[in-house]
Amino acid sequence: MPLVKNAETAIPTTMRAxxxxxxxxxxxxxxxxPxxxxxxxxxxxxxxxVCASDLKCYHGAAKFWGDEHRPAWAQKGxxxxxxFAGxxxxxxxxxxxxxxxxxxxxRLAxxxxxxxxECRYCLRGAYWMCGPHDMFGFKGFDGAMAEYVxxxxxxxxxxxxxxxxxxHAAFAEPLSCSMHAVERGGIQLDDVVVVAGAGPIGLGAIAGARQKNPYLVVALDMSDAKLELASKVGAxxxxxxxxxxxxxxxxxxxxxxxADVYIEATGHPSAVSQGLDMLRKLSTFVEYSVFKDDVTVDWSIISDDKELDVLGAHLxxxxxxxxxxxxxxxxxxxEEVCTHQFPLERFQDALDLVGDSAGGSVKVSIVPGLS
Structure with a gap:
C-alpha cells in the first residue's frame, strides 16, 4: 500500500537529531x-x-551503560x-x-x-514489563530528541x-508514570499518603493521589518553591x-x-529509610525512583517490625x-510545572539544567520548533 502523507506539507529528507x-x-x-x-x-x-533517567544515562550510570551485573539500556547510535508528543x-x-x-x-503521545x-509478560498482559524491553531513546528504537521520530x-x-x-502534551509520560505509582499504593479514602519529592514524578504522584481523595496528602521536599507547587497540584x-x-x-x-502509604519519588537513598521509619505497621511503601547508587536499609523494619507491603512501580x-x-x-x-523549554540545538543546556539542583527548574523540555 502507498505511503500516506499530506501533499501540502512537505517532509524534508534530512533532520537534526x-x-x-x-x-x-x-x-x-x-x-x-525516516x-x-x-x-x-x-x-x-x-x-x-528531559527525564532524570536521561541525565543519569548521559553521565554513564551503570544501570544504563551496563556492567557485569546490569544490562546496558543505552545503545550507542x-x-x-x-x-514525547508529536x-x-x-x-x-x-x-x-x-x-x-x-x-x-x-497529535499523539x-x-x-x-x-x-510475544514474551511471557506481554502474553499475560503485563506489556510494561516486556522481556526484551525495547524503549524509545534507550534501546531498540530512536527517541524524540530530533525533529522527527x-x-x-x-x-x-x-x-x-x-x-x-x-x-504540556509531552508531560503525559511522566504523569502516567506517577499515576501508576499511585495505583500501586492502593490508596483508600481514610489514608494519610506521603509523597517524597516534589519534582515532576512527585508532583504527578501528588496530583494522582489527590484524584483518589484520601484523608490527607503530604508532600516532602527540600525546596520551599517546589513545596508551594505541591500545594497547587493537590497536597x-x-x-x-x-x-x-x-x-x-x-x-x-x-x-x-x-502514614498509610509512602511514595518515594526522589531517587535519593535517604528517602528510603525515611519512608520505612515514617510508615505505620501493615502499610505500603511504593518505590518509583531510578537510583544512581545502591540503597542499603534495615530489612527487619519491613518484616519483623512492621510487615510492610513494599512495591515497585515501573512506567x-x-x-x-x-x-x-x-x-x-x-x-x-x-505553566509552573513545565518551567523551561529549549530548542533542539540547545539540548546540552537542557541536560545540564536538569542536573543543576540550584537552577530552579521543575520540568525541562526540548521543543524542536523553537528558534
Whole structure:
C-alpha cells in the first residue's frame, strides 16, 4: 500500500537529531528523515521532556551503560528522548491510521516502551514489563530528541489535544508514570499518603493521589518553591525536610502510628529509610525512583517490625488516558510545572539544567520548533 502523507506539507529528507556516542558524548547530527513502512507512523516532534533517567544515562550510570551485573539500556547510535508528543505527518499505509483511529495532523503521545507482544509478560498482559524491553531513546528504537521520530507498529499511542502547549502534551509520560505509582499504593479514602519529592514524578504522584481523595496528602521536599507547587497540584500539607523532622511530624498527625502509604519519588537513598521509619505497621511503601547508587536499609523494619507491603512501580501502564484527561482539563498549573523549554540545538543546556539542583527548574523540555 502507498505511503500516506499530506501533499501540502512537505517532509524534508534530512533532520537534526541528537545521537548517543557514549557517556557525556551526545552530539547533534544531520540524519535522514525516516520513511514509515507498513504499520509505521512518522511524527514531527512537538516536544520531548528531559527525564532524570536521561541525565543519569548521559553521565554513564551503570544501570544504563551496563556492567557485569546490569544490562546496558543505552545503545550507542540511538537518539535519546522517551517523553514525547508529536504530530502525525505520514503513515506507511491507510490501515495504520485506521487501526490507531488517527489522521494526518493529529497529535499523539507514545508510551515509552515498545513491547514485543510475544514474551511471557506481554502474553499475560503485563506489556510494561516486556522481556526484551525495547524503549524509545534507550534501546531498540530512536527517541524524540530530533525533529522527527518513527513510531513502530508495536508501539502504543494516545491522542492528545492539539490546542495545548507542546511541553504540556509531552508531560503525559511522566504523569502516567506517577499515576501508576499511585495505583500501586492502593490508596483508600481514610489514608494519610506521603509523597517524597516534589519534582515532576512527585508532583504527578501528588496530583494522582489527590484524584483518589484520601484523608490527607503530604508532600516532602527540600525546596520551599517546589513545596508551594505541591500545594497547587493537590497536597494538603507540605514539609521541608531541611527545617522540620518529617517523620516526627507525620507521626504526630497520625496519633503516633505513621502514614498509610509512602511514595518515594526522589531517587535519593535517604528517602528510603525515611519512608520505612515514617510508615505505620501493615502499610505500603511504593518505590518509583531510578537510583544512581545502591540503597542499603534495615530489612527487619519491613518484616519483623512492621510487615510492610513494599512495591515497585515501573512506567505508566493503563494510566495514559487519565493522565492525558487531567492535562487537558486545565486544572494542573502546568505553566509552573513545565518551567523551561529549549530548542533542539540547545539540548546540552537542557541536560545540564536538569542536573543543576540550584537552577530552579521543575520540568525541562526540548521543543524542536523553537528558534
Amino acid at each position: 541528537v545521537v548517543v556516542h557514549g557517556p557525556e558524548d551526545y552530539r547533534l547530527e544531520t540524519l535522514p528523515v 520513511v514509515p513502512g507498513p504499520g509505521e507512523l512518522l511524527l514531527r516532534v512537538d516536544a520531548v521532556g 540511538v537518539t535519546p528522548g522517551h517523553e 504530530t502525525v505527518v505520514a503513515a506507511g499505509d491507510q490501515a495504520t491510521l485506521d487501526k490507531r483511529e488517527a489522521a494526518l495532523g493529529d 507514545c508510551e515509552q516502551i515498545v513491547p514485543c507482544w 518513527l513510531v513502530p507498529e508495536r508501539a502504543l499511542t494516545h491522542q492528545v489535544d492539539t490546542g495545548i502547549a507542546p511541553q 494538603d500539607l507540605t514539609i521541608n525536610i531541611t527545617t522540620e523532622d518529617a517523620v516526627a511530624r507525620v507521626k504526630e498527625l497520625t496519633g503516633g502510628y505513621g 505508566g501502564p493503563h494510566c495514559w488516558r487519565p493522565a492525558i484527561k487531567l492535562i487537558e482539563s486545565g486544572t494542573l498549573p502546568l
